[in-house]
Amino acid sequence: MQIAIASGKGGTGKTTLSVNLATLLSQQISEDITILLADMDVEEPNSGLFLKGELLRSEVKYRMVADWDEKRCTFCERCANICEFNAIAYLGISVMVFPELCHSCYACSDLCPEDALPMIPRRMGETKEYRLTDRLYFMESRLDIGVEQATPLIEQSRKHIEESSTENTIVIIDAPPGTSCPVIEAVKDADIVLLVTEPTPFGLHDLTLAVDTMQELKKPIAVVINKYGIGNRDVEKYCADKQIPVIGKIPNLKEAAMMYSKGEILVDSIPEIRKEIANIYQNIIKLTKSNQ
Ligand code: SF4
Ligand code: SF4
DSSP: OEEEEEOSSTTSSHHHHHHHHHHHHHHHSOTTOEEEEEEOOTTSOOGGGGOOOEEEEEEEEEEEEEOOOTTTOOOOOHHHHHOTTOOEEEOSSOEEEOTTTOOOOOHHHHHOTTOOOOEEEEEEEEEEEEESSSSEEEEEEEEOTTOOOOHHHHHHHHHHHHHHOOTTEEEEEEOOSSSSHHHHHHTTTOSEEEEEEOSSHHHHHHHHHHHHHHHHTTOOEEEEEEEETBSOSHHHHHHHHHTOOEEEEEEOOHHHHHHHHTTOOSTTTOHHHHHHHHHHHHHHHHHHHHHO
């Protein structure tokens, strides 16, 4: 099973839920199951701040980009005309390729009559995998500084998850925030997407955007309200109107905020939060069974 945890914006508690759900399940679930927590928020992965373990695997990730070979080029201009992403500029006496704009579609490379645009690997980031306990594994992908496209690294991270999991693995994805291509790529294989929000007008606004995106993708969704107790009840009213299940309400506790700021796991020390996270998992099971 794959559970993705997403949110319309950053800072709503997505990582708190991911880390604490993974930790709790690894302590409670039957012995033949392992948990893989995968941080796919590749621009700012921070699940690792809460977790310590033994490094199992570290892989540099590359994507293919077009590279101009001046010696072969006959300046026919075809490549610049075919590139849909404006990654090639034809300057009459030279051709410029902008690697950050290249989407690795191979069109120019295939079309060039002189083979003057070979595709070459370009480093974009790194994926690391750790064993935290016998039952809990953690994987994080991180974009290199200056690399702008997050989606190709997330796409490769999905393949990494496939290699590292079995039918007895529960995968928990800490997805990037927002509603654009990276989050869409991160939740592709998820059986259910939990949208984490806060009970405030801003929280509701961002939640509505995230709901629209997930409904377009036809993904089963459920909402978890973090910092329950502040703000108002508008998120609950919205979810009731839209018939979206609210499967958890994580209470707004001062001690939780203090522990979070020190990078500590909440389910190990705060019984109220442990109980609510366990309740969230039970609700996930019920929902995924009813969706089958
Ligand atoms: S298609 Fe090939 S030969 Fe034509 S301008 Fe581009 S690189 Fe040069
Ligand atoms: S591979 Fe595709 S995106 Fe990249 S430069 Fe060539 S045509 Fe443009």
